[in-house]
Amino acid sequence: MTLDADELAAGLRQLARSEAPPTRLDVAAVRATARRRLRRRRAVQVVGGLLVCGVLLGGVAVVNGGDDVTVAVASVSQGGDPLVAxxxxxxxxxxxxxxxxxxxxxxxxxxxxxxxxxxxxxxxxxxxxxxxxxxxxxxxxxxxxxxxxxxxxxxxxxxxxxxxxxxxxxxxxxxxxxxxxxxxxxxxxxxxxxxxxxxxxxxxxxxxxVPLPLRIDGLPADLDVTEVHFWRPGFTDDTNWELAMFYAGPDGTSVTIQVSPLKMPGGHCRSAAGLHVCVDAKGHAPDELLRRITLLGTDERRWTTRVVTSA
Amino acid sequence: MARSSAYDDEFTEYVSARSAWLRQVAFLLCGDWHAADELLQVAVTRLYLNWSRVRAVENSDGYARTVLVNAYLAERRSSWVRRVIPFGGYEERPAADGDLDGVLDLRRALVSLPPRQRAVLVLRYYCDLSVEETAFTLRCSQGNVKSQTARGIDRLRRMLHPHAEEVSS
CATH class of the missing domain: 3.40.1000 (Protein Transport Mog1p; Chain A)
Structure with missing residues (x-):
């Protein structure tokens, strides 16, 4: 093998097709482990949310569960602010x-x-x-x-x-x-x-x-935040920024909320205070969710850490 | 948290369809099928934990691949790797067609590369990602991908052809 790029690619393809023992992946076990981990994570997030809401927090550890304890530099929170650093x-x-x-x-x-x-x-x-x-x-x-x-x-x-x-x-x-x-x-x-x-x-x-540019007066109780992407500036744009929050609930329900100074494509959007918000929802009424959102403008001094409040 | 059967069914369908491919990527990263299975288990668990997000993105395979590679690199930094059966426990044979010795040599050479270099080569030359896509997957600069690629290939060449001064590029 002389190894130019094509030969390396061919060698890797052949190597990947090597004779292999039967896979030990057990999807049912994965689901069971993941469910346990979700329960533990939820318990930690609830405690974390309470702490963020007013009690002093001395540590940084975020527990993903089991023996793979990792230290996150930021994470989602089920408390009043879905994004904590x-x-x-x-x-x-x-x-x-x-x-x-x-x-x-x-x-x-x-x-x-x-x-x-x-x-x-x-x-x-x-x-x-x-x-x-x-x-x-x-x-x-x-x-x-x-x-x-x-x-x-x-x-x-x-x-x-x-x-x-x-x-x-x-x-x-x-x-x-x-x-x-x-x-x-x-x-x-x-x-x-x-x-x-x-x-x-x-x-x-x-x-x-982390202060965010919106307030939401109540979210359906069965939704959990799963991801937050707050790109400042935008991933490919130096002058704007974009916030996306992803929520998931039982039975495959989901809600995505996006906020940006830029207009975004989407059927359920609203504009106020120089910002635009779009809601994409499965299993929930997007326009009802849109009505609950208050945009706080482009001046970040007006942004809030009390993002999700009780309806 | 209770998960619906539809959620589970969709996840199971995806993993059933793509686990063979993900396992191959994991094998190229780890150099060992047993370690690849351990890595796959970790990555697939993370996929389940975030399944609502995975199915919302356009490129589910790209998402899954990123989770796999990040899990691999994270675990190379942790003590986890020391608990995994090391290379050599099971001597796999390469596919019957092609240059058997060459492929075995390539496998040994790949295993000796630093993890990020190996990941760059697997992403670029097995997953066929561009420099930009590889940089995004690994959260590093394009320059870093280029330098890791060059160093990785150079090192492979030197290991596969220890006496060759000049090789094709």
Missing amino acids: HAAFGWLPDSVIGVSHVVGAHGDQVMARAGGDFGMRLWLRMYEAADDPPIEDGRTALPAPEVNGLRAYWITEDPRDPLNGGDAFVRWQVPGGRWAELHGYYMKEADPGAVLLRIAADVTIGTRP
């Missing part, structure tokens, strides 16, 4: 035009970015508490200046290059033993390492609801 950026370079929060099956993402297709991207992530930072195969942890008095490391594929060819990762320990990660690329700064460390030092850890 567990870590947040503080100081950011002037070139940053927005911070996005995306939570759901793809995982959890908090990203700050500058404008343009190749503007700076800064991703914030969290890892479980451990003595040492998580290190992937093929990477090396190089000591970096301490962040707020705690250990920090550059994570790189090239031990001679702490900033990893411009695709830079810094991981630092935060109080409680967890590890935070800042991943930056497309950075135009003269000293990107110093900028990353300054951003890291100003990251705050703690659960807080």
Whole structure:
């Protein structure tokens, strides 16, 4: 095998067709496990929602259930605000035009970015508490200046290059033993390492609801929020932003609510205060839901963390 | 939370139809069918947990693939991988057609790549994703995908042809 791109593709196809033992995937067991996990997650979210509504929250851990405890940097909440962040950026370079929060099956993402297709991207992530930072195969942890008095490391594929060819990762320990990660690329700064460390030092850890540009006076009680995508700016658009909230209920019912300064295609939409909202619903009346929504305008100082209120 | 039978039926139908393909992707990532089954179980559980979202998106396969790859990379960072049966427990034979030795060599070489490099090559050359699509799936820059691709292929070439100075590109 000489291995050009076509040969690699052919080799992978042949490898994927290798003789295989019978699959051990048990779909019924998957469903049973997932249902248990949903019950546990719901219990945690209820507690989390209560805490976010007024009780001090000391930790960040979000439990997905079972033994795969992960630490989310943001998550959905069944409380008054469907989107909560567990870590947040503080100081950011002037070139940053927005911070996005995306939570759901793809995982959890908090990203700050500058404008343009190749503007700076800064991703914030969290890892479980451990003595040492998580290190992937093929990477090396190089000591970096301490962040707020705690250990920090550059994570790189090239031990001679702490900033990893411009695709830079810094991981630092935060109080409680967890590890935070800042991943930056497309950075135009003269000293990107110093900028990353300054951003890291100003990251705050703690659960807080993310203000959103709408209020909903009551949602059907059987709906649970499953995903929230709050792109600021929009994924492909530097000047606008878009919010999408996905809810699911029993019997396949679902509701999607989208808000943006841009008009969106859709049959059940309304405009007010310079914003547009569209509702897509299965098993619920979209126009009835639309009537319950108040848009809070483009000035984010007027946005709220009391998004879903009792009808 | 009670789930309707329609919800379960739809999920089961999708997994039944696509699990063979997802298992192959998992095998290329893990290099071992047993580890691939463990990974598939994790990914399919996550799909169930978010099924209402999966069926709402246009590209369910893309969504499922992203969940699988993210589960693979997350678990390579965790202690989970140390609990999985390592490569070598079951010596699979490649499909009967083609270059058997070459494919076995490729499998060994792939296993030795760092996880993200392996994921990039599998997404680009098995799943046939563009650089942009691969970057979106892995949440990294296109430049990172290009560099990982170049490094991965170079490393595979060196492992498959340790004495070759010049190889075709």
